[in-house]
C-alpha cells in the first residue's frame with residue numbers, strides 16, 4: 671500500500687460496478703515506475719474498466735486508486751498521465767500537425783513538443799496529411815502522439831497495437847521501451863498473448879481478477895508452460911472461479 675519512489679500506481683480493494691455488473695470486486699495491485707507493464711486477458715475481463723479507474727474517468731464503488739502519490743483523477747495528475755483509448759480520439763478534418771497543435775495548446779505543453787512526438791511515432795511523412803485520409807495504424811499513432819505531448823510520467827494505452835501490421839507493432843514496442851528507459855511507466859493492454867513477452871511485467875486478468883503479476887520468465891517458470899498462452903490456461907485451471915460461482919447460484 672506504500673507509495674515509494676519506485677511505485678507509479680497503487681490500487682487497494684478497488685470495486686467497480688458498470689450497469690448491473692460488478693466488474694472489479696476488491697482488486698489490489700501495485701505498478702512499478704519506469705517499466706512496461708502488460709495487462710492481458712480475454713475480452714470483457716475488465717481491462718478497460720481498470721484503466722479507466724487509473725486514469726480517473728471511472729466512477730468507483732469502493733477502494734482506492736493512487737497514481738504518483740495522488741488520488742486517481744486529481745487535477746494535479748492531468749499533465750502527468752496520458753491515456754489512449756481503443757478508438758482513436760483525434761479530429762478527422764484536421765491534419766496530423768493541426769491535431770497535435772490543438773492538443774498541445776489545451777495541455778499547455780511546449781511548442782517544440784509537436785516535432786518530438788511526430789518523430790517518436792514516426793509520423794513525419796504524414797504531418798501535413800488530413801487524419802481522415804490516414805490508415806488505421808497511422809491514425810492510432812496520432813492518438814499515441816497526442817498522449818505523448820507534455821511528457822507524461824504514466825502512459826495508459828488500451829490495446830494500442832490492434833490492427834497494426836507486425837513491423838509497426840515491433841516499432842511501437844520499441845518506442846514503449848525507450849519511454850520506459852527514460853522513466854515513463856506504461857500500462858499497455860492487449861489480448862494478443864504473444865505480445866506478453868515484450869513486457870517487463872505482466873498482469874494476467876480474468877473475470878475482474880488478477881491471476882498473475884509476474885515477469886514473463888517468472889510466469890513460465892511458475893506454471894511450467896512453454897508460452898504465455900499455455901501459462902494463462904494453466905493459471906485458469908488453478909483458479910476455477912466459474913465452478914465456484916456456479917455452485918453458489
Ligand SMILES: Nc1ncnc2c1ncn2[C@@H]1O[C@H](COP(=O)(O)OP(=O)(O)OP(=O)(O)O)[C@@H](O)[C@H]1O
Nearest residue numbers: 688689690691693712713714715716717718719720
Ligand atoms: N455500461 C455498462 N453496463 C453494463 N456492463 C458493462 C458496461 N460497461 C462495461 N460493461 C461490462 O463490463 C465488463 C468489463 O468491460 P471492459 O470494457 O472493462 O472489458 P475489457 O477487458 O476491456 O474487454 P475488451 O478486451 O473486449 O476491450 C464486460 O463484461 C462489459 O460487458
